Amino acid sequence: MLKENGKKYHHGDLRATLIAAGLEMLEESGLEKLSLRAIAARVGVSHTAPKNHFDGLKGLLTAMAIIGFERHAAEMQRGVEDAPPGKARLHAAADGYVRFALENPELFKLMFSSPLLDSADPALIDAGEASYGVLRNVAHGLDWEKADEPGAPFRTEWMLWSLVHGHAMLLIDHKLTRREDGTPYFAMTDLMPDFGYRDRVDPNDVSTETSVEAALRQKSRYGWLSSD
Amino acid sequence: MLKENGKKYHHGDLRATLIAAGLEMLEESGLEKLSLRAIAARVGVSHTAPKNHFDGLKGLLTAMAIIGFERHAAEMQRGVEDAPPGKARLHAAADGYVRFALENPELFKLMFSSPLLDSADPALIDAGEASYGVLRNVAHGLDWEKADEPGAPFRTEWMLWSLVHGHAMLLIDHKLTRREDGTPYFAMTDLMPDFGYRDRVDPNDVSTETSVEAALRQKSRYGWLSSD
DNA sequence: AAAAAATACTTACACTGGAAACATGGAGGC
DNA sequence: GCCTCCATGTTTCCAGTGTAAGTATTTTTT
Numbered sequence: 001m002l003k004e005n006g007k008k009y010h011h012g013d014l015r016a017t018l019i020a021a022g023l024e025m026l027e028e029s030g031l032e033k034l035s036l037r038a039i040a041a042r043v044g045v046s047h048t049a050p051k052n053h054f055d056g057l058k059g060l061l062t063a064m065a066i067i068g069f070e071r072h073a074a075e076m077q078r079g080v081e082d083a084p085p086g087k088a089r090l091h092a093a094a095d096g097y098v099r100f101a102l103e104n105p106e107l108f109k110l111m112f113s114s115p116l117l118d119s120a121d122p123a124l125i126d127a128g129e130a131s132y133g134v135l136r137n138v139a140h141g142l143d144w145e146k147a148d149e150p151g152a153p154f155r156t157e158w159m160l161w162s163l164v165h166g167h168a169m170l171l172i173d174h175k176l177t178r179r180e181d182g183t184p185y186f187a188m189t190d191l192m193p194d195f196g197y198r199d200r201v202d203p204n205d206v207s208t209e210t211s212v213e214a215a216l217r218q219k220s221r222y223g224w225l226s227s228d
Numbered sequence: 229m230l231k232e233n234g235k236k237y238h239h240g241d242l243r244a245t246l247i248a249a250g251l252e253m254l255e256e257s258g259l260e261k262l263s264l265r266a267i268a269a270r271v272g273v274s275h276t277a278p279k280n281h282f283d284g285l286k287g288l289l290t291a292m293a294i295i296g297f298e299r300h301a302a303e304m305q306r307g308v309e310d311a312p313p314g315k316a317r318l319h320a321a322a323d324g325y326v327r328f329a330l331e332n333p334e335l336f337k338l339m340f341s342s343p344l345l346d347s348a349d350p351a352l353i354d355a356g357e358a359s360y361g362v363l364r365n366v367a368h369g370l371d372w373e374k375a376d377e378p379g380a381p382f383r384t385e386w387m388l389w390s391l392v393h394g395h396a397m398l399l400i401d402h403k404l405t406r407r408e409d410g411t412p413y414f415a416m417t418d419l420m421p422d423f424g425y426r427d428r429v430d431p432n433d434v435s436t437e438t439s440v441e442a443a444l445r446q447k448s449r450y451g452w453l454s455s456d
Numbered sequence: 457a458a459a460a461a462a463t464a465c466t467t468a469c470a471c472t473g474g475a476a477a478c479a480t481g482g483a484g485g486c
Numbered sequence: 487g488c489c490t491c492c493a494t495g496t497t498t499c500c501a502g503t504g505t506a507a508g509t510a511t512t513t514t515t516t
Contacts, residue, residue: 014495045495046495046496048496048497049494049495049496052494
Protein backbone atom coordinates (compact mmCIF):
# COMPACT_ATOMS: atom_id res chain seq x y z
CA MET A 1 0.00 0.00 0.00
CA LEU A 2 2.54 2.55 1.13
CA LYS A 3 6.16 2.13 0.25
CA GLU A 4 8.85 2.77 2.84
CA ASN A 5 9.35 6.32 1.57
CA GLY A 6 5.69 7.08 2.08
CA LYS A 7 4.84 7.38 -1.60
CA LYS A 8 2.12 5.39 -3.22
CA TYR A 9 3.08 2.87 -5.85
CA HIS A 10 0.67 4.42 -8.28
CA HIS A 11 1.30 8.04 -8.85
CA GLY A 12 -2.17 9.15 -9.77
CA ASP A 13 -1.58 11.52 -12.64
CA LEU A 14 1.89 10.71 -13.83
CA ARG A 15 1.33 11.83 -17.39
CA ALA A 16 0.45 15.40 -16.52
CA THR A 17 3.10 15.55 -13.82
CA LEU A 18 5.82 14.46 -16.23
CA ILE A 19 4.80 17.09 -18.75
CA ALA A 20 4.81 19.79 -16.09
CA ALA A 21 8.19 18.72 -14.75
CA GLY A 22 9.57 18.56 -18.27
CA LEU A 23 8.39 22.09 -19.01
CA GLU A 24 9.96 23.34 -15.80
CA MET A 25 13.30 21.70 -16.43
CA LEU A 26 13.27 22.76 -20.06
CA GLU A 27 13.46 26.46 -19.26
CA GLU A 28 15.73 25.81 -16.28
CA SER A 29 18.48 23.88 -17.99
CA GLY A 30 17.82 24.08 -21.70
CA LEU A 31 16.77 21.63 -24.34
CA GLU A 32 20.19 19.99 -24.66
CA LYS A 33 20.40 18.92 -21.04
CA LEU A 34 16.86 17.60 -20.83
CA SER A 35 16.76 13.85 -20.32
CA LEU A 36 14.08 11.30 -19.71
CA ARG A 37 15.90 10.05 -16.64
CA ALA A 38 16.25 13.50 -15.13
CA ILE A 39 12.57 14.29 -15.60
CA ALA A 40 11.55 10.95 -14.10
CA ALA A 41 13.91 11.50 -11.18
CA ARG A 42 12.40 14.88 -10.38
CA VAL A 43 8.94 13.36 -10.32
CA GLY A 44 10.33 10.58 -8.11
CA VAL A 45 9.70 7.71 -10.46
CA SER A 46 11.86 5.20 -12.30
CA HIS A 47 13.18 6.23 -15.69
CA THR A 48 11.11 3.66 -17.52
CA ALA A 49 7.82 4.65 -15.97
CA PRO A 50 7.11 7.27 -18.66
CA LYS A 51 6.99 4.44 -21.18
CA ASN A 52 3.46 3.69 -20.04
CA HIS A 53 2.29 7.18 -20.96
CA PHE A 54 4.51 8.30 -23.81
CA ASP A 55 6.30 6.74 -26.71
CA GLY A 56 9.74 7.33 -25.29
CA LEU A 57 11.43 10.68 -24.94
CA LYS A 58 10.13 11.77 -28.31
CA GLY A 59 6.59 11.24 -27.14
CA LEU A 60 7.09 13.28 -23.99
CA LEU A 61 8.74 16.11 -25.89
CA THR A 62 5.87 16.05 -28.37
CA ALA A 63 3.35 16.40 -25.55
CA MET A 64 5.34 19.34 -24.20
CA ALA A 65 5.45 20.97 -27.63
CA ILE A 66 1.68 20.65 -27.89
CA ILE A 67 1.28 22.58 -24.65
CA GLY A 68 3.72 25.09 -26.11
CA PHE A 69 1.64 25.65 -29.22
CA GLU A 70 -1.49 26.06 -27.13
CA ARG A 71 0.17 28.71 -24.96
CA HIS A 72 1.62 30.31 -28.04
CA ALA A 73 -1.79 30.58 -29.65
CA ALA A 74 -3.31 31.90 -26.42
CA GLU A 75 -0.63 34.56 -26.08
CA MET A 76 -1.36 35.85 -29.57
CA GLN A 77 -5.10 35.47 -29.31
CA ARG A 78 -5.24 37.42 -26.07
CA GLY A 79 -3.58 40.39 -27.73
CA VAL A 80 -5.78 40.14 -30.79
CA GLU A 81 -8.98 40.17 -28.77
CA ASP A 82 -7.87 43.11 -26.67
CA ALA A 83 -7.12 45.19 -29.75
CA PRO A 84 -9.69 47.01 -31.86
CA PRO A 85 -10.40 45.39 -35.22
CA GLY A 86 -8.03 46.39 -37.97
CA LYS A 87 -4.32 46.83 -38.18
CA ALA A 88 -3.92 46.91 -34.40
CA ARG A 89 -4.75 43.22 -34.36
CA LEU A 90 -2.01 42.46 -36.84
CA HIS A 91 0.49 44.15 -34.59
CA ALA A 92 -0.88 42.46 -31.48
CA ALA A 93 -0.56 39.02 -33.01
CA ALA A 94 2.92 39.66 -34.34
CA ASP A 95 4.16 41.06 -31.04
CA GLY A 96 2.53 38.20 -29.16
CA TYR A 97 4.35 35.73 -31.38
CA VAL A 98 7.72 37.23 -30.53
CA ARG A 99 6.88 37.86 -26.88
CA PHE A 100 6.06 34.20 -26.34
CA ALA A 101 9.31 33.17 -27.99
CA LEU A 102 11.33 35.49 -25.77
CA GLU A 103 9.58 34.41 -22.60
CA ASN A 104 9.83 30.69 -23.44
CA PRO A 105 12.91 30.42 -25.61
CA GLU A 106 13.67 26.77 -24.97
CA LEU A 107 10.07 25.73 -25.42
CA PHE A 108 9.85 27.73 -28.63
CA LYS A 109 12.95 26.04 -29.99
CA LEU A 110 11.53 22.65 -29.06
CA MET A 111 8.30 23.41 -30.91
CA PHE A 112 10.24 23.88 -34.12
CA SER A 113 12.83 21.12 -33.59
CA SER A 114 11.15 18.57 -35.79
CA PRO A 115 13.76 15.79 -35.46
CA LEU A 116 13.09 15.59 -31.73
CA LEU A 117 9.32 15.49 -32.11
CA ASP A 118 6.85 13.01 -33.50
CA SER A 119 5.91 15.18 -36.46
CA ALA A 120 3.12 12.82 -37.47
CA ASP A 121 1.23 13.16 -34.17
CA PRO A 122 -2.23 14.53 -35.10
CA ALA A 123 -2.50 16.41 -31.81
CA LEU A 124 0.78 18.19 -32.52
CA ILE A 125 -0.32 19.08 -36.02
CA ASP A 126 -3.65 20.38 -34.77
CA ALA A 127 -2.03 22.49 -32.07
CA GLY A 128 0.46 23.89 -34.58
CA GLU A 129 -2.25 24.73 -37.05
CA ALA A 130 -4.36 26.39 -34.38
CA SER A 131 -1.43 28.57 -33.45
CA TYR A 132 -0.67 29.40 -37.05
CA GLY A 133 -4.37 30.11 -37.56
CA VAL A 134 -4.23 33.13 -35.28
CA LEU A 135 -1.52 34.68 -37.40
CA ARG A 136 -3.31 33.62 -40.53
CA ASN A 137 -6.49 35.39 -39.53
CA VAL A 138 -4.80 38.75 -39.19
CA ALA A 139 -2.63 38.18 -42.28
CA HIS A 140 -5.70 37.93 -44.43
CA GLY A 141 -6.53 41.53 -43.67
CA LEU A 142 -3.18 42.73 -45.00
CA ASP A 143 -3.23 44.99 -48.04
CA TRP A 144 0.00 45.40 -49.97
CA GLU A 145 1.36 45.42 -53.50
CA LYS A 146 1.20 41.66 -53.86
CA ALA A 147 -2.05 40.96 -52.04
CA ASP A 148 -3.77 40.19 -55.32
CA GLU A 149 -1.00 38.51 -57.25
CA PRO A 150 -1.06 34.77 -58.01
CA GLY A 151 -0.71 32.55 -55.01
CA ALA A 152 -2.28 34.98 -52.59
CA PRO A 153 -3.36 34.54 -49.80
CA PHE A 154 -0.45 32.17 -49.19
CA ARG A 155 1.91 34.78 -50.42
CA THR A 156 0.71 37.17 -47.75
CA GLU A 157 0.50 34.61 -44.95
CA TRP A 158 3.96 33.27 -45.55
CA MET A 159 5.52 36.69 -45.92
CA LEU A 160 4.17 37.71 -42.51
CA TRP A 161 5.02 34.38 -40.91
CA SER A 162 8.57 34.45 -42.25
CA LEU A 163 9.14 37.96 -40.97
CA VAL A 164 7.80 37.26 -37.49
CA HIS A 165 9.34 33.81 -37.13
CA GLY A 166 12.72 34.96 -38.37
CA HIS A 167 12.83 37.84 -35.92
CA ALA A 168 11.86 35.55 -33.06
CA MET A 169 14.49 32.97 -34.01
CA LEU A 170 17.29 35.49 -34.43
CA LEU A 171 16.46 37.08 -31.09
CA ILE A 172 16.40 33.73 -29.31
CA ASP A 173 19.71 32.69 -30.83
CA HIS A 174 21.22 35.97 -29.64
CA LYS A 175 22.03 37.04 -33.14
CA LEU A 176 20.28 40.39 -32.71
CA THR A 177 21.40 42.82 -30.06
CA ARG A 178 18.86 43.59 -27.37
CA ARG A 179 18.41 46.48 -24.97
CA GLU A 180 19.94 46.40 -21.52
CA ASP A 181 16.76 44.98 -20.03
CA GLY A 182 16.69 42.17 -22.56
CA THR A 183 13.84 43.50 -24.66
CA PRO A 184 14.29 43.75 -28.43
CA TYR A 185 15.27 47.06 -29.98
CA PHE A 186 12.44 46.91 -32.44
CA ALA A 187 8.88 45.74 -32.09
CA MET A 188 7.47 43.86 -35.05
CA THR A 189 5.66 47.07 -36.03
CA ASP A 190 9.03 48.76 -36.50
CA LEU A 191 10.16 46.05 -38.88
CA MET A 192 7.03 46.01 -41.00
CA PRO A 193 6.32 48.22 -43.97
CA ASP A 194 3.21 50.31 -43.46
CA PHE A 195 0.81 47.75 -44.83
CA GLY A 196 -2.75 48.76 -45.48
CA TYR A 197 -5.53 46.78 -43.89
CA ARG A 198 -8.80 45.50 -45.27
CA ASP A 199 -11.35 45.04 -42.55
CA ARG A 200 -13.75 42.16 -42.42
CA VAL A 201 -11.83 39.75 -44.62
CA ASP A 202 -12.97 36.21 -44.03
CA PRO A 203 -9.99 33.88 -44.35
CA ASN A 204 -12.32 30.98 -45.00
CA ASP A 205 -14.08 32.61 -47.91
CA VAL A 206 -13.04 30.57 -50.92
CA SER A 207 -15.47 32.13 -53.39
CA THR A 208 -12.74 34.03 -55.19
CA GLU A 209 -10.09 31.35 -54.78
CA THR A 210 -8.23 30.27 -57.89
CA SER A 211 -7.71 26.60 -58.66
CA VAL A 212 -4.04 26.82 -57.81
CA GLU A 213 -4.83 28.36 -54.45
CA ALA A 214 -7.41 25.72 -53.75
CA ALA A 215 -4.94 22.95 -54.52
CA LEU A 216 -2.37 24.55 -52.27
CA ARG A 217 -4.85 24.87 -49.47
CA GLN A 218 -5.88 21.22 -49.71
CA LYS A 219 -2.35 20.01 -49.81
CA SER A 220 -0.74 22.23 -47.28
CA ARG A 221 -3.30 22.41 -44.53
CA TYR A 222 -2.61 26.12 -44.45
CA GLY A 223 1.12 25.74 -44.40
CA TRP A 224 1.46 22.89 -41.97
CA LEU A 225 2.64 19.56 -43.24
CA SER A 226 1.83 16.40 -41.39
CA SER A 227 5.19 14.75 -41.89
CA ASP A 228 8.75 15.48 -42.81
CA MET B 229 56.30 2.60 -38.89
CA LEU B 230 53.47 0.66 -40.49
CA LYS B 231 50.81 -0.94 -38.40
CA GLU B 232 49.58 -4.45 -39.17
CA ASN B 233 46.60 -3.08 -41.09
CA GLY B 234 48.87 -1.10 -43.33
CA LYS B 235 47.84 2.30 -42.04
CA LYS B 236 50.28 4.77 -40.68
CA TYR B 237 50.10 5.63 -37.02
CA HIS B 238 49.94 9.29 -37.86
CA HIS B 239 47.14 10.23 -40.15
CA GLY B 240 48.68 13.22 -41.81
CA ASP B 241 45.85 15.73 -41.93
CA LEU B 242 43.40 14.45 -39.39
CA ARG B 243 41.88 17.81 -38.59
CA ALA B 244 40.71 18.56 -42.12
CA THR B 245 39.68 14.94 -42.69
CA LEU B 246 37.50 14.95 -39.58
CA ILE B 247 35.76 18.14 -40.65
CA ALA B 248 35.12 16.76 -44.12
CA ALA B 249 33.80 13.47 -42.77
CA GLY B 250 31.61 15.35 -40.30
CA LEU B 251 30.11 17.49 -43.05
CA GLU B 252 29.41 14.40 -45.12
CA MET B 253 27.73 12.53 -42.31
CA LEU B 254 25.82 15.61 -41.25
CA GLU B 255 23.79 15.81 -44.43
CA GLU B 256 23.59 12.02 -44.67
CA SER B 257 22.15 11.25 -41.27
CA GLY B 258 21.17 14.55 -39.74
CA LEU B 259 22.44 16.58 -36.84
CA GLU B 260 20.82 14.43 -34.16
CA LYS B 261 22.59 11.24 -35.17
CA LEU B 262 26.00 12.81 -35.56
CA SER B 263 28.48 11.54 -32.98
CA LEU B 264 32.15 12.00 -32.34
CA ARG B 265 32.68 8.27 -32.28
CA ALA B 266 30.93 7.73 -35.60
CA ILE B 267 32.95 10.44 -37.32
CA ALA B 268 36.19 9.05 -35.91
CA ALA B 269 35.20 5.55 -37.01
CA ARG B 270 34.60 6.68 -40.58
CA VAL B 271 38.02 8.26 -40.70
CA GLY B 272 39.45 5.06 -39.23
CA VAL B 273 40.78 6.53 -36.06
CA SER B 274 40.12 6.06 -32.37
CA HIS B 275 37.28 8.04 -30.89
CA THR B 276 39.57 10.11 -28.71
CA ALA B 277 41.94 11.11 -31.49
CA PRO B 278 39.93 14.27 -32.32
CA LYS B 279 40.78 15.58 -28.87
CA ASN B 280 44.20 16.60 -30.18
CA HIS B 281 42.66 18.85 -32.82
CA PHE B 282 39.37 20.03 -31.36
CA ASP B 283 37.98 20.87 -27.98
CA GLY B 284 35.63 17.90 -27.91
CA LEU B 285 32.55 17.47 -30.04
CA LYS B 286 31.61 21.11 -29.59
CA GLY B 287 34.92 22.13 -31.09
CA LEU B 288 34.48 19.91 -34.14
CA LEU B 289 30.94 21.12 -34.72
CA THR B 290 32.15 24.69 -34.43
CA ALA B 291 34.78 24.07 -37.10
CA MET B 292 32.08 22.59 -39.32
CA ALA B 293 29.82 25.59 -38.74
CA ILE B 294 32.64 27.93 -39.74
CA ILE B 295 32.94 26.13 -43.07
CA GLY B 296 29.18 26.46 -43.34
CA PHE B 297 29.24 30.22 -42.90
CA GLU B 298 32.01 30.54 -45.46
CA ARG B 299 30.03 28.57 -48.03
CA HIS B 300 26.91 30.49 -47.10
CA ALA B 301 28.64 33.81 -47.71
CA ALA B 302 30.12 32.53 -50.97
CA GLU B 303 26.73 31.34 -52.22
CA MET B 304 25.25 34.79 -51.63
CA GLN B 305 28.28 36.70 -52.87
CA ARG B 306 28.39 34.78 -56.11
CA GLY B 307 24.83 35.81 -56.90
CA VAL B 308 25.47 39.39 -55.91
CA GLU B 309 28.49 39.75 -58.15
CA ASP B 310 26.71 38.20 -61.12
CA ALA B 311 23.82 40.64 -60.82
CA PRO B 312 23.84 44.22 -62.04
CA PRO B 313 24.10 46.84 -59.30
CA GLY B 314 20.80 47.82 -57.74
CA LYS B 315 17.79 45.90 -56.63
CA ALA B 316 18.83 42.78 -58.52
CA ARG B 317 21.63 42.32 -56.02
CA LEU B 318 19.19 42.41 -53.14
CA HIS B 319 17.20 39.63 -54.73
CA ALA B 320 20.30 37.62 -55.55
CA ALA B 321 21.56 37.76 -51.98
CA ALA B 322 18.17 36.89 -50.51
CA ASP B 323 17.65 33.98 -52.87
CA GLY B 324 21.19 32.77 -52.26
CA TYR B 325 20.54 32.80 -48.53
CA VAL B 326 17.53 30.54 -48.92
CA ARG B 327 19.08 28.38 -51.60
CA PHE B 328 22.03 27.54 -49.38
CA ALA B 329 19.71 26.65 -46.54
CA LEU B 330 17.67 24.32 -48.76
CA GLU B 331 20.73 22.63 -50.21
CA ASN B 332 22.43 22.21 -46.83
CA PRO B 333 19.57 22.01 -44.35
CA GLU B 334 21.41 20.17 -41.59
CA LEU B 335 24.47 22.36 -41.87
CA PHE B 336 22.29 25.45 -41.81
CA LYS B 337 20.55 24.27 -38.67
CA LEU B 338 23.91 23.54 -37.07
CA MET B 339 25.14 27.05 -37.86
CA PHE B 340 22.29 28.52 -35.84
CA SER B 341 22.24 25.89 -33.04
CA SER B 342 24.16 27.96 -30.54
CA PRO B 343 24.03 25.48 -27.62
CA LEU B 344 25.99 22.94 -29.67
CA LEU B 345 28.64 25.41 -30.76
CA ASP B 346 31.38 27.34 -29.03
CA SER B 347 29.72 30.70 -29.49
CA ALA B 348 32.78 32.53 -28.18
CA ASP B 349 35.11 31.17 -30.86
CA PRO B 350 36.48 34.24 -32.70
CA ALA B 351 36.74 32.33 -35.97
CA LEU B 352 33.06 31.40 -35.74
CA ILE B 353 32.08 34.97 -35.00
CA ASP B 354 34.17 36.28 -37.88
CA ALA B 355 32.70 33.78 -40.32
CA GLY B 356 29.19 34.60 -39.15
CA GLU B 357 29.75 38.30 -39.49
CA ALA B 358 31.26 37.90 -42.94
CA SER B 359 28.19 36.00 -44.03
CA TYR B 360 25.85 38.54 -42.52
CA GLY B 361 27.90 41.29 -44.12
CA VAL B 362 26.85 40.20 -47.60
CA LEU B 363 23.22 40.62 -46.68
CA ARG B 364 23.99 43.81 -44.86
CA ASN B 365 25.60 45.37 -47.90
CA VAL B 366 22.52 44.94 -50.04
CA ALA B 367 20.18 45.88 -47.21
CA HIS B 368 21.75 49.30 -46.99
CA GLY B 369 20.50 50.11 -50.44
CA LEU B 370 16.88 49.44 -49.47
CA ASP B 371 14.49 52.37 -49.61
CA TRP B 372 11.21 52.04 -47.74
CA GLU B 373 8.96 53.95 -45.39
CA LYS B 374 11.15 53.39 -42.37
CA ALA B 375 14.56 53.73 -43.99
CA ASP B 376 15.08 57.08 -42.29
CA GLU B 377 13.36 56.52 -38.96
CA PRO B 378 15.34 56.21 -35.72
CA GLY B 379 17.49 53.13 -35.48
CA ALA B 380 18.11 52.80 -39.20
CA PRO B 381 20.12 51.20 -40.71
CA PHE B 382 19.66 48.41 -38.16
CA ARG B 383 15.96 48.62 -38.67
CA THR B 384 16.37 47.88 -42.34
CA GLU B 385 19.05 45.23 -41.93
CA TRP B 386 17.13 43.31 -39.31
CA MET B 387 13.86 43.51 -41.19
CA LEU B 388 15.45 41.96 -44.25
CA TRP B 389 17.40 39.40 -42.24
CA SER B 390 14.31 38.36 -40.28
CA LEU B 391 12.29 37.91 -43.45
CA VAL B 392 14.93 35.86 -45.23
CA HIS B 393 15.98 33.82 -42.21
CA GLY B 394 12.41 33.06 -41.21
CA HIS B 395 11.52 31.85 -44.69
CA ALA B 396 14.61 29.63 -44.78
CA MET B 397 13.88 28.18 -41.34
CA LEU B 398 10.23 27.47 -42.05
CA LEU B 399 11.11 25.80 -45.34
CA ILE B 400 13.77 23.63 -43.71
CA ASP B 401 11.44 22.60 -40.90
CA HIS B 402 8.84 21.60 -43.52
CA LYS B 403 6.36 24.10 -42.20
CA LEU B 404 5.80 25.61 -45.63
CA THR B 405 4.53 23.51 -48.50
CA ARG B 406 6.88 23.14 -51.43
CA ARG B 407 6.36 22.27 -55.06
CA GLU B 408 6.55 18.69 -56.28
CA ASP B 409 10.23 19.06 -57.13
CA GLY B 410 11.02 20.36 -53.66
CA THR B 411 11.54 23.99 -54.60
CA PRO B 412 9.68 26.67 -52.65
CA TYR B 413 6.47 28.10 -54.03
CA PHE B 414 7.71 31.64 -53.63
CA ALA B 415 11.10 33.18 -54.21
CA MET B 416 12.13 35.82 -51.72
CA THR B 417 11.21 38.43 -54.31
CA ASP B 418 7.61 37.22 -54.16
CA LEU B 419 7.53 37.70 -50.40
CA MET B 420 9.03 41.17 -50.38
CA PRO B 421 7.16 44.41 -50.77
CA ASP B 422 8.36 46.40 -53.79
CA PHE B 423 11.10 48.20 -51.96
CA GLY B 424 12.83 51.06 -53.69
CA TYR B 425 16.58 50.97 -54.00
CA ARG B 426 19.20 53.64 -53.49
CA ASP B 427 22.29 52.95 -55.50
CA ARG B 428 25.76 53.55 -54.22
CA VAL B 429 25.02 53.50 -50.51
CA ASP B 430 28.15 52.81 -48.51
CA PRO B 431 27.25 50.72 -45.46
CA ASN B 432 30.42 51.82 -43.75
CA ASP B 433 29.72 55.51 -44.10
CA VAL B 434 29.08 56.68 -40.56
CA SER B 435 29.02 60.40 -41.32
CA THR B 436 25.28 60.66 -40.85
CA GLU B 437 25.11 58.09 -38.06
CA THR B 438 23.28 59.12 -34.91
CA SER B 439 24.78 58.49 -31.51
CA VAL B 440 22.31 55.73 -30.78
CA GLU B 441 23.17 53.98 -34.03
CA ALA B 442 26.87 54.30 -33.31
CA ALA B 443 26.44 52.77 -29.88
CA LEU B 444 24.44 49.92 -31.35
CA ARG B 445 27.06 49.29 -33.96
CA GLN B 446 29.88 49.20 -31.43
CA LYS B 447 28.00 46.91 -29.13
CA SER B 448 26.44 44.55 -31.59
CA ARG B 449 29.19 44.06 -34.12
CA TYR B 450 26.51 44.52 -36.75
CA GLY B 451 24.09 42.19 -35.14
CA TRP B 452 26.39 39.41 -34.09
CA LEU B 453 27.03 38.86 -30.45
CA SER B 454 30.15 37.11 -29.28
CA SER B 455 28.52 35.16 -26.49
CA ASP B 456 25.16 33.92 -25.33
C1' DA C 457 71.93 10.85 -30.67
C1' DA C 458 69.04 12.36 -27.12
C1' DA C 459 65.32 14.97 -25.50
C1' DA C 460 60.94 17.09 -26.31
C1' DA C 461 56.61 17.62 -28.40
C1' DA C 462 52.83 16.16 -31.09
C1' DT C 463 49.79 12.66 -32.20
C1' DA C 464 47.00 8.58 -31.64
C1' DC C 465 45.54 4.64 -28.70
C1' DT C 466 43.64 1.98 -24.66
C1' DT C 467 41.04 1.90 -20.80
C1' DA C 468 37.66 3.50 -17.70
C1' DC C 469 33.71 6.27 -16.13
C1' DA C 470 29.31 8.55 -15.85
C1' DC C 471 25.84 9.43 -18.56
C1' DT C 472 21.89 8.52 -22.06
C1' DG C 473 17.41 6.00 -24.20
C1' DG C 474 15.39 1.72 -24.64
C1' DA C 475 13.83 -3.39 -24.14
C1' DA C 476 12.46 -7.27 -21.27
C1' DA C 477 10.87 -9.45 -17.32
C1' DC C 478 8.86 -8.77 -12.97
C1' DA C 479 6.05 -6.58 -9.03
C1' DT C 480 2.22 -4.01 -7.48
C1' DG C 481 -2.36 -2.48 -6.84
C1' DG C 482 -6.87 -0.96 -8.62
C1' DA C 483 -11.28 -2.22 -11.19
C1' DG C 484 -14.78 -5.04 -12.55
C1' DG C 485 -16.95 -9.77 -12.77
C1' DC C 486 -18.56 -13.57 -10.22
C1' DG D 487 -15.92 -11.39 -0.32
C1' DC D 488 -12.94 -13.14 -3.72
C1' DC D 489 -10.44 -13.41 -7.97
C1' DT D 490 -8.83 -12.47 -12.26
C1' DC D 491 -7.36 -8.93 -15.58
C1' DC D 492 -4.65 -5.22 -16.72
C1' DA D 493 -2.83 -0.66 -16.21
C1' DT D 494 1.02 1.12 -13.93
C1' DG D 495 5.69 1.30 -12.03
C1' DT D 496 10.21 -1.21 -10.93
C1' DT D 497 14.41 -3.73 -11.71
C1' DT D 498 17.80 -5.22 -14.57
C1' DC D 499 20.31 -5.21 -18.62
C1' DC D 500 22.25 -3.50 -23.05
C1' DA D 501 24.26 -0.56 -26.65
C1' DG D 502 25.64 3.85 -27.31
C1' DT D 503 27.43 8.62 -26.07
C1' DG D 504 31.27 12.35 -24.59
C1' DT D 505 35.15 12.93 -21.79
C1' DA D 506 39.34 12.24 -18.87
C1' DA D 507 43.68 9.80 -17.57
C1' DG D 508 47.45 7.32 -18.68
C1' DT D 509 50.23 5.02 -22.34
C1' DA D 510 52.40 4.18 -26.85
C1' DT D 511 54.25 5.82 -31.05
C1' DT D 512 56.05 9.06 -34.32
C1' DT D 513 57.93 13.47 -35.57
C1' DT D 514 60.46 17.51 -34.50
C1' DT D 515 63.76 20.00 -32.05
C1' DT D 516 67.84 20.39 -29.57
